[in-house]
Amino acid sequence: MKGLGELERSIMDVIWAQPSAVTAREVGRLIADRDLAPTTVMTVLDRLTRKGFLERTRDGRAWRYAPKESRDSYVAELMLEALDLTGDRSAALTRFAQAVSGPEAEILRRALMELEEE
Amino acid sequence: MITAAALAFLALVCAVGAWRLVRARWTYRAPHVAIVLWQALGVTWGLAGTGALLAYALEPYNLGVLRGLHAFAASAVEGGYDQPEPYDLPRILALIAGLTALTVLIVVLLAAGVQTFRARRRHRTLLALIAREDPEVPGVRVVDHPGAAAYCVPGLRSQVVVSKGTLQLLSAAELTAVLAHETAHVRERHDLVLLPFAALRRALPWSRTVQDAQREVGLLVEMAADDVARRYCSPRRLATALLRFGTAGAVPTPHGALGALSPASAVMARVERLVTPRPRLPRRVRYSIVAFSVALTASAPLLWLMPH
Numbered sequence: 202m203k204g205l206g207e208l209e210r211s212i213m214d215v216i217w218a219q220p221s222a223v224t225a226r227e228v229g230r231l232i233a234d235r236d237l238a239p240t241t242v243m244t245v246l247d248r249l250t251r252k253g254f255l256e257r258t259r260d261g262r263a264w265r266y267a268p269k270e271s272r273d274s275y276v277a278e279l280m281l282e283a284l285d286l287t288g289d290r291s292a293a294l295t296r297f298a299q300a301v302s303g304p305e306a307e308i309l310r311r312a313l314m315e316l317e318e319e
Numbered sequence: 320m321i322t323a324a325a326l327a328f329l330a331l332v333c334a335v336g337a338w339r340l341v342r343a344r345w346t347y348r349a350p351h352v353a354i355v356l357w358q359a360l361g362v363t364w365g366l367a368g369t370g371a372l373l374a375y376a377l378e379p380y381n382l383g384v385l386r387g388l389h390a391f392a393a394s395a396v397e398g399g400y401d402q403p404e405p406y407d408l409p410r411i412l413a414l415i416a417g418l419t420a421l422t423v424l425i426v427v428l429l430a431a432g433v434q435t436f437r438a439r440r441r442h443r444t445l446l447a448l449i450a451r452e453d454p455e456v457p458g459v460r461v462v463d464h465p466g467a468a469a470y471c472v473p474g475l476r477s478q479v480v481v482s483k484g485t486l487q488l489l490s491a492a493e494l495t496a497v498l499a500h501e502t503a504h505v506r507e508r509h510d511l512v513l514l515p516f517a518a519l520r521r522a523l524p525w526s527r528t529v530q531d532a533q534r535e536v537g538l539l540v541e542m543a544a545d546d547v548a549r550r551y552c553s554p555r556r557l558a559t560a561l562l563r564f565g566t567a568g569a570v571p572t573p574h575g576a577l578g579a580l581s582p583a584s585a586v587m588a589r590v591e592r593l594v595t596p597r598p599r600l601p602r603r604v605r606y607s608i609v610a611f612s613v614a615l616t617a618s619a620p621l622l623w624l625m626p627h
Contacts, residue, residue, distance in 0.1 A: 206447045209447070209448065210447060210448050210449075213448050252444065254448065272449065275445050275448065275449055276449060276462060276463065276464050277464075278445065279442065279445050279446065279449065279450075279462055279464075280462070280464050280466055280468060280482065282438070282442060283462075283468040283470050283480070283482070284466065284468055293434075293435045293438035293439050293442065293472075293510075294439075294442070294470045294471065294472055294473075294510075295470060295471050295473060295501070295504040295509055295510055295513070295540070295544075296468070296469070296470040297468075297469040297470060297497055297500060297501060297560075297561075297564060298469075298541075298561050298564040298565055298586055298589075299564075299565070299582040299585070299586070301565050301566075301582045301583045301586070305582070305583035306565065306566045306583070308583055308587065309562050309565040309566045309583060309586060309587070310562075310566045312562055312587065312590060313559060313562035313563065313566065316555065316558060316559055316562065316590075316594065317559065
């Protein structure tokens with residue numbers, strides 16, 4: 202039995218892979234490699250909706266769930282923060298080094314070549 | 320009057336000290352010690368600056384800053400009947416200025432703490448959904464993105480994260496060096512060192528010294544992590560990893576996010592001290608600086624308590 206976080210992640214992966222909104226039953230079927238109780242799937246879908254990762258719409262007696270944003274846009278959000286490009290000068294993360302561009306990068310490139318030659 | 324003057328003098332010493340320390344280069348030879356000194360300067364500057372105003376304003380009570388504030392609050396609650404002597408305009412202005420500055424400093428620090436906490440929580444939530452484990456780098460979260468990024472999300476459950484681009488960019492030895500560097504950040508809680516300076520920057524965005532100080536402390540924290548990392552890896556590999564990262568580029572430079580010291584010279588400064596290390600500051604000097612920092616940090620609270 203994996204943790205709730207692991208479950209949320211598998212379910213998001215399933216939903217991201219679908220071209221359209223899916224019901225809880227469909228999610229349960231698509232994630233068939235583990236025998237999950239339908240209520241567990243419902244609970245996780247509900248959590249993900251409350252956290253703002255899923256949007257749900259009524260379809261007859263069931264809910265259909267669709268991702269609010271694509272996976273890529275979350276990756277982009279993570280990277281913007283990781284590269285300190287959000288411009289809000291927050292100290293939320295500690296980063297290894299900053300990338301530079303233009304003539305400045307040339308100085309570094311030359312230094313790297315010298316170090317590698319030695 | 321003596322307390323107010325002493326506090327004002329102390330604040331001035333800290334401001335001049337910070338201004339000088341930004342330009343000092345011995346700090347690169349003892350980054351851990353320099354970080355301690357920076358923290359002492361920051362705390363003392365805040366307490367001494369506000370304390371000087373309050374000490375002057377509350378002088379009629381003859382109780383010192385802390386007990387004077389208490390007495391003032393008590394008399395304000397009771398309707399202000401037992402004032403020891405009538406307040407004149409300069410004292411009232413000093414009181415308003417001192418209380419405002421103190422409030423701003425505290426609020427800004429708390430706000431920065433809350434904002435940082437939220438940003439990290441959001442980041443962790445996204446990582447939980449997106450990042451994967453890689454058998455090549457156990458214990459590290461990997462984000463599928465071609466860009467070069469390596470960082471840690473500090474906290475009680477801190478996480479080291481690298482991008483897929485990083486794994487492709489670096490050799491195995493370089494990756495070890497980068498991870499050792501990030502682990503050092505995590506272990507020494509460098510995020511807590513940086514937080515007050517980031518907060519101060521937000522409170523005084525126009526101050527050049529504050530801007531320089533934040534940048535300088537940021538660089539010292541990196542150097543401190545480099546120093547820890549070099550015990551566990553080849554410093555040369557750490558240096559090449561740094562340069563590879565710096566030139567990985569293809570990232571647009573955000574406007575308004577850069578300080579006077581360009582990122583390239585910051586990287587070069589770190590590379591130089593990794594490749595051709597200069598001798599550490601003598602132990603005697605390092606201990607004296609730490610002792611001075613401790614004394615400095617203790618001085619402002621003591622002056623807040625002093626009765627005259």
